[in-house]
Amino acid sequence: MENSKIGFIGGGNMAASLIGGLREGGAPAENIIAGEPDPDRQQWLKQEFGIAVTDNNADVVAQSDVVILAVKPQVMSAVLTPLKTTLQAHRPLLVSIAAGIRESDLQRWAGGGLAIVRVMPNTPALVGAGAAGLYANELVDDDRKALAQAIMQAVGVAVWVDAESELDLVTAISGSGPAYFFYLMELMESAAIKYGMDSGQARLLTLETALGAAKLALLSEEGPAELRRKVTSPGGTTEAALNAMQQGHLPETIEQAISAAARRSRELAEELSE
Ligand SMILES: NC(=O)c1ccc[n+]([C@@H]2O[C@H](COP(=O)([O-])OP(=O)(O)OC[C@H]3O[C@@H](n4cnc5c(N)ncnc54)[C@H](OP(=O)(O)O)[C@@H]3O)[C@@H](O)[C@H]2O)c1
Known part of the structure; x- marks a missing residue:
C-alpha cells in the first residue's frame, strides 16, 4: 500500500x-x-x-x-x-x-x-x-x-x-448493528434511572459494561453463549433478567430485526438503481 x-x-x-x-x-x-x-x-x-x-x-x-x-x-x-x-x-x-x-x-x-x-x-x-x-x-x-x-x-x-x-x-449485522447496541444501552440507562440511579452513574456503568463485555468476548476463546452461561448462576440475578428477556421474546425479536434490515437493504438497492 x-x-x-x-x-x-x-x-x-x-x-x-x-x-x-x-x-x-x-x-x-x-x-x-x-x-x-x-x-x-x-x-x-x-x-x-x-x-x-x-x-x-x-x-x-x-x-x-x-x-x-x-x-x-x-x-x-x-x-x-x-x-x-x-x-x-x-x-x-x-x-x-x-x-x-x-x-x-x-x-x-x-x-x-x-x-x-x-x-x-x-x-x-x-x-x-x-x-x-x-x-x-x-x-x-x-x-x-x-x-x-x-x-x-x-x-x-x-x-x-x-x-x-x-x-x-452484513448491512443488517454490522452496518446497522451499532444502533442495536446503542438502543440496548439507551434502554438499560433509562431503566437504571427509572429505578433510582443517578443519571451520570447510569450512563457510565452502562457504557463501560457494554465495552467490557465486547472486550471480554473478543479476547476470550469462548463464544458469547458460553460466556453468558458462565455468568448466569442458577437462581441468581442474571438468570432472573435473562428469563424476563426470553419471556419478552427477545430472541425472536432480534431474529425479526435482522431479517427486516436485510430486506430493507435489498429494497434500497432496488430504489437506488432507478
Ligand atoms: N457514516 C457512516 O457511518 C457510514 C456507514 C456506512 C456507509 N457509509 C457511506 O459512506 C458514504 C459517505 O458517508 P458520510 O457519512 O461520510 O457522508 P458525508 O459526511 O455527507 O460525506 C459526503 C461528502 O461528499 C461530498 N460531496 C457531495 N457531492 C460531491 C461531489 N460531486 N464530488 C465530491 N464530493 C461530493 C459532500 O460535500 P457536501 O457536504 O458539500 O455536499 C460530503 O463532504 C455514504 O455513501 C454512506 O452511505 C457511511
Whole structure:
C-alpha cells in the first residue's frame, strides 16, 4: 500500500476517518488526494491531514491507483457519470463505501469493465473500531484485493464475502448493528434511572459494561453463549433478567430485526438503481 496513490471522491465523515486511519498507519500525505466541493471542508482536510485537495473529481481519478467513492448514495450516479471518460482512460480500482449501491449500477455509470470493490462499513470506523464487509467483482486481482482490504483495515476489521448479495446481511449485522447496541444501552440507562440511579452513574456503568463485555468476548476463546452461561448462576440475578428477556421474546425479536434490515437493504438497492 505504501506506494499506491489513494484518491477520495467526497471528503465527508467516512472519508476523513479513513484518511486519518491511513495517515496514522504511515501512509504518506503526498499519496492521498481528496475531491470535495465545500471550500471550508477542503481547508479542514488540508490542515488536518496535509493531503492534496481539489474540487475537480477528474483530477482525483487521473492521479490515483485506487479511488474511494465516499459520497452519499443519492448523488453517486451524478458524481460518476461525468467521470466516465477519465475512468475509462485511467482504470483505477474503484472502492465504493456507499450503502446499497450495487456493483452493476456503479459499473454502468462508470462506463463498464472496471475492477470494483463494494464495502459496507459502519460508524465505529469513525473511532478506528469499524467492522466492514467487502465484495470484489471478478476483475479485481489479488493485489488490488489486498490494497482494498488494507485501506479498510486502517479503521477496523474487514471481512470478504463471496457474493454481493451477502452484503445485505452484513448491512443488517454490522452496518446497522451499532444502533442495536446503542438502543440496548439507551434502554438499560433509562431503566437504571427509572429505578433510582443517578443519571451520570447510569450512563457510565452502562457504557463501560457494554465495552467490557465486547472486550471480554473478543479476547476470550469462548463464544458469547458460553460466556453468558458462565455468568448466569442458577437462581441468581442474571438468570432472573435473562428469563424476563426470553419471556419478552427477545430472541425472536432480534431474529425479526435482522431479517427486516436485510430486506430493507435489498429494497434500497432496488430504489437506488432507478
Ligand atoms: N457514516 C457512516 O457511518 C457510514 C456507514 C456506512 C456507509 N457509509 C457511506 O459512506 C458514504 C459517505 O458517508 P458520510 O457519512 O461520510 O457522508 P458525508 O459526511 O455527507 O460525506 C459526503 C461528502 O461528499 C461530498 N460531496 C457531495 N457531492 C460531491 C461531489 N460531486 N464530488 C465530491 N464530493 C461530493 C459532500 O460535500 P457536501 O457536504 O458539500 O455536499 C460530503 O463532504 C455514504 O455513501 C454512506 O452511505 C457511511
